[in-house]
Amino acid sequence: MQILRRANAASTKLLKAFTWSPSRVVRCFTEEARDRVRALKPGDKLHGYTVKRVEEVPDIFITAVMLTHDKTGAEHLHAARDDENNTFSVTFRTTPMDSTGVPHILEHTVLCGSEKFPVRDPFFKMLSRSMATFMNALTAYDWTMYPFSSQNEQDFKNLMSVYMDAAFCPLIRELDFCQEGWRLEQADLTDPSSPVIFKGVVYNEMKGVFSNSQSLYMQEALNELLPSHTYGVVSGGDPAHITSLTYKQLRDFHAKHYHPSNARFFTYGNLPLDSHLEFIDSSLSKFSEIEPSVRVPLEPRWKKPRSKHISCPPDPLAADPDKQQTVSVNFLMSEITDVYENFVASVLGYLLTNGETSPFYQALVESGIGSDYSPNTGFHSETKEAIFAVGLLNVGEGDVNRVVKIIDETVDKVIHEGFDKTRINAVLHQIELGQRHQGGNFGFHLAISLASTWNHEGDPIQSMQVASIVDRFRDDLKKNPKLLQEKVKHYLKDNQHRLTLTMGPDSDFEAKRAREEEKRLAGMVERLGDQDKQKIHKRGLELEEKQNLKEDLSCLPSLKVEDLSKVIKAEPIEMNHAGWSFIQTCEQPTNGVTYLRQASNLEGLPEEFMPYVPLFSEVITSIGAGGHDYLWISQQQELYTGGLRASPLCVGHHTSSSRLQRGILFSSHCLEKNFKHMLDLWTQIINSPDFSDLNRLSTLIKMTASSLASSLADSGHQYAMSSSAAGLDVVSQNNEILFGYSQVHTMKKIAEMDDVSEIVYKLQTIADLVLDKSCLRLAVNATPSAMDRSVSGLKTYLGNLKGEAEMSPVFPEVEEIKAASHKTHYQLPFSVNFVAQSFPAVKYTHKDYAPLNVLATLMSRKFLHREIREKGGAYGSGALNSPGVFSFFSYRDPQSVGTLDVFQRCVQWAATGELSVEDVEEAKLGVFQKHDKPVPPGSRGQTRFIHDISDDMRQANRDRLFNVTEEDVRRVADLYLNEEKCPHGVAILGPTNLSIKEDEGWTVVTTEEAAEEKAQG
The missing domain is CATH 3.30.830.10 (Metalloenzyme, LuxS/M16 peptidase-like)
Structure with missing residues (x-):
């Protein structure tokens, strides 16, 4: 990777x-x-x-x-x-x-x-x-x-x-x-x-990487600087x-x-x-010391700034086709092995670009000239000498020089005015909270964080000793209040090692890239004689034979399923009733951090408002509230919390296909001492959100639309799976609206609007429904010593919220849909494809959920990896079983419809008995591997809170996993995944494909009208 x-x-x-x-x-x-x-x-x-x-x-x-x-x-x-x-x-x-x-x-x-x-x-x-x-x-x-x-x-x-x-x-x-x-x-x-032709896994992986214009831009910025x-x-x-x-x-x-x-x-x-x-x-023991001579020298410093312009493919999902320029100014800074200087520079990068109150956010993002920061914006220390960059995405060609001028003017302003002490305190608060917060796999993330410094003979232990660095920083700031202003002048004003990089669309970009590949290929093929072609064919057959070979794997060490614990790791919770609602509590060693989650229910929201729920979730914690503007709200979040977040929630019931939870999950965490501050912020956001600042709303809309559009090239398999499952059950239908390609298109249409007053009405309507105490249920994870205070604070908090004291049902009944087969091809300017096929499956508590999980792991590792990655050259592939749907996918795949044939050959392979006991046991181990990953203290109990899946249900599922046999796997493969007997959906995201025709049952999404029809359908 x-x-x-x-x-x-x-x-x-x-x-x-x-x-x-x-x-x-x-x-x-x-x-x-x-x-x-x-x-x-x-x-x-x-x-x-x-x-x-x-x-x-x-x-x-x-x-x-x-x-x-x-x-x-x-x-x-x-x-x-x-x-x-x-x-x-x-x-x-x-x-x-x-x-x-x-x-x-x-x-x-x-x-x-x-x-x-x-x-x-x-x-x-x-x-x-x-x-x-x-x-x-x-x-x-x-x-x-x-x-x-x-x-x-x-x-x-x-x-x-x-x-x-x-x-x-x-x-x-x-x-x-x-x-x-x-x-x-x-x-x-x-x-x-x-x-x-050309084949190869990395070859196709990198074609996929550079199908993303933002990846292309970031790579060029590094190469040129x-x-x-x-x-x-x-x-x-x-x-x-x-x-x-x-x-x-x-x-x-x-x-x-x-x-x-x-x-x-x-x-x-x-x-x-x-x-x-x-x-x-x-x-x-067999090695002796050598001098590898692979040190990276310092970059010769420039005597004057440089500029460069590059091209990229046009973005078919751009809100404004005339605003597709990307521009940034990039600066080379100090060596990352100077740990203290690197710390100061990183704080500087945070102050300059992070949050709505930062100088560059105010000057660039809020200007409306572009949609969001350029993809390389921020402080970066992955190279021997650190980099700071700042710029804008989706700028009109005539505004490029204006962006550069604003950057220079902002630098001058910061040098003159400095930074507000409150913002510096906010940075230091984020450092404290960030360290106490325990995410997943601490050891791996620590290794990654130390790698670049240590790689260049820096001191990795000193890099971990940040307490003394922070103390030194505080002392230096007291001695010299203009320290940060001087650093800005040194790194951003007087620094001649500065690159201005612009990127704009070229309508012939993909055609040029294809012609280059064709020319390169033709040049190689022309030099091949008949004997060379025979050798190539022979080598291809030899490789295929090797890929098909059933190997003796006895040399590889292995754990056994019988070595695993038969018992789940319980996540004990308690329910505290708060009148009409309840508060789920989970006492954990959270290192002095309190985690709060609030789930609100969308029951009663008219269906035509549902596509706007993701936008509502994006903006609700980033606008004004409680009589304060968004700048004040942003600053309070930095000072007292790890950020307030909201995200759409769409979860099917663990047993019934006619019960569906649609809602919004509000999540946040803070130091124990700041819990009341965090609740005060939520009170203002829930009781009195302010959508009246249309300029602010327009900025957030552009940022959201831009982020979604750029995600297609990196997460195309997720969008393909969402689309392929959309017609199979009501959960997947809603997930497509909220998270799929339809949502990308919805945001594009919103971003194209000149007048967003209609959007304000929709957002306010959603707010009136979901921001109400009758819709909220809460979960808090905290240390035992802080839990009583937390529950008491939450009861007071609920009492201060608006609304009627009557709890909405968590999983209300919904109208089921009849699964129907469908095929959709989204034509996008990619060099590779993302292919998916989905089938209706079963719910979590069904007896076949466990064997379907084993089947998915078995197919991924024993068949799809060999056929799609090793033979086909795709970067990735797999099968995924989720409650209600079973999906196949490929990632950065040079094939398209051919991969669909592989999916069905995979089903035949599993259903016709080419499985051993050892194969099934290894697949079980793979399933347990996912189930038994450590859960951070702040996240324990969330399976119960969000999915209503109890420890007893988890234990029953574990028991069934242990008992899955090869016959179970064969049975469910034929029962649920036979496309001749079962409804199924297919989706491909990728370049134009002449073999995909609408008169053969395909829906080809090539125009905005077709995309809109799909989004509304």
Whole structure:
């Protein structure tokens, strides 16, 4: 998987890694794991390693140990913490000097077999033999990481053995390179005379990446700002250059970069450090220390600013076809290894761009010139020298220079006026809250947050010690109140290393890209003689034979289903009645943070208002309320909460297909001391929202429409599944309206309106219904010491809300729909396809829900991966069982209707008995892997609150999973997924396809009128 730097308008990515003063933290971790390593001291020898440092990081309950491997010089950081979800990673500095994507293709290829595990794709096969809570591999701009997490000690050891052998002893077979990277091959292997085309997983993945104009823009911004070395190329691979990569170059790159002397090992959690080091040392014993010579030099600083313009495909969903320019100004800043300076710069980025009161938000986003920040806006520290960028999306061509002028004027204004102290306090509050908040998989996210700094010889332990950095920052600010203004002047005013990048649509863009590919392909094919074509065909057959080979996997370690707990991890809750409503409470070690969720009911809302519920959810916490404007509301959220959020809720009943919960989920969290402040904010938003600021509303509409349109290229499989399921049951029908392609189109039409007064009426109508105490039920997670105060505060809060004291039904009866088959093709300017097919299935409590879950995992891992990814070259594929619907999907797929044939061959494969007991047991393990992932304290009890699924129901489902047999799997495959007997929906998002015809039952969405008809239908 390639990591692309994403839009960071909130600039909070770095801030979330910061910690706070240990004296203020409510302890929720024991000391056992840390005590094991506290006796170590610098100079100690341990299993071939020398201890360099032992340092406490009390802010996040970690004792850190830094070691060096004596023989190879490999560095190792161990973060001891009493967390059973242990993490391992090994990271290599990888510095490509061309855009062939060699580190990305290598990342894929090393996972295709190693000396101890010479099977095809042991990495993927371990997904079915493990209880990992995370498994992946990541290619960034200048490093490649192989991380995993697991709560099971034996599983952790199993995975470490596979990962270590894959990284240091891979087979790197040429056929694996051809499969994962690129190859020439006949379009139809059964016909040697069929046209020779390009194939390959990474090749198609990157075609998909650059089908997104925002990805194209971010990549170009990096390449142009840092052009002299590795950041001047595309680490993930440019499709136009990938086909220049040779097998020898791939092997040479591995030999140079994948050496222990160029490796950084990270372990985290409560497992003993000794056993980690002993195993790693045994794997590294055959290596000696070398100088890998892959350091990244500093970028030569420019003497004057530069500018560049690039092209992109037009956006068919743009609200204004004449406003499709993107413009940003990009600045190169300081080295990220200077931890304090990097902290100050990140705070600066937050202050400048985050939130409605920030200077650039006010000057740019609120100006109405564009729809939202440019995708690269914010502070970024993923490269050796940090970057700050700011700009606008969807700007008219005549306004490009105006945007640049506003940026310069805003910089001057900030230098002159500085920042309000309240905003600085808000940043520091976000740091404190962000660290106390416990999300999922802390160890993995810690590894990612340290990777870039450590990769360039920075100090990873210092990066974790943010309490002292914050204290220093406060002191420096007291000594020099103009500190931040001086930094703005230094980095943004006087800095000549500045790039102005613009991007505009070219109606011929996709055609040019297709012609380039055709020309490149033709040039290669022209050089092929008959003998060469025979070799290509022979290699293709050899690869196909290898892909079809049933392998002996006995060399791979595995957990067994019988090793798993028979009992669920209970999430005990209590119900506190509050008159007409109830408050669900869940006492948890939340580290001094209180989590609140409120579910409101849409029962009674006219159906014509339903498409506007997502917009209502987007704007309700971002407008004025209680007599205050949106700026005040925004500032209060920053000062006292982790943000107030609202999202549409559409959940079917766990048993009945005629009962449906449609509502809005309001969620927020805060420090315990700020709970009353948070409730006061919710009181004002619910009792008196203010939709009267039409300029503000227009800004939010443009931002929402722009974000949805850009999501199509990255999440096309989700939209395809939503559309394919829409005609099958009432839940999916509503989900399409709220979250599917129909919603993208709805927002486009709203964004096109010159007068939004009609929208105000619709939003106010929704508010009148859902912002009412009779619709609300509440859930709170807090520490035991804070729970009584929380419940008391919530009862007072409910009493202060408007409305009648009569609770609406949570799952009211609705009219069911009759499932009907349908096929829709959405023609979009992509280079690849997203394909989906859906069938009606069963509810959570049905006896067949468990075997359908096992079937979905079995199909994904045993059939679809081989046929769609390995053979077909798509980046991803799978089957997904959800309550009421079973779906197939492919992601960034060069095929379209051909993939539909694969889906049905998959059903035939499962239904006709080509399954073993071992296959089914491995699939069960995969299902349990998802079910048993750790749930953060702030989220426990939400399955009951949102879905009304009790612990007893979860236990019954677990019992059924243990009892699923291969006969059950065969039975449900034939019963529910036979397209000759079962209604089904199909959807494809992708380029124009002449083989898809309306007279063959397809609905082809090519015009706005057709899209509108679909949205309203």
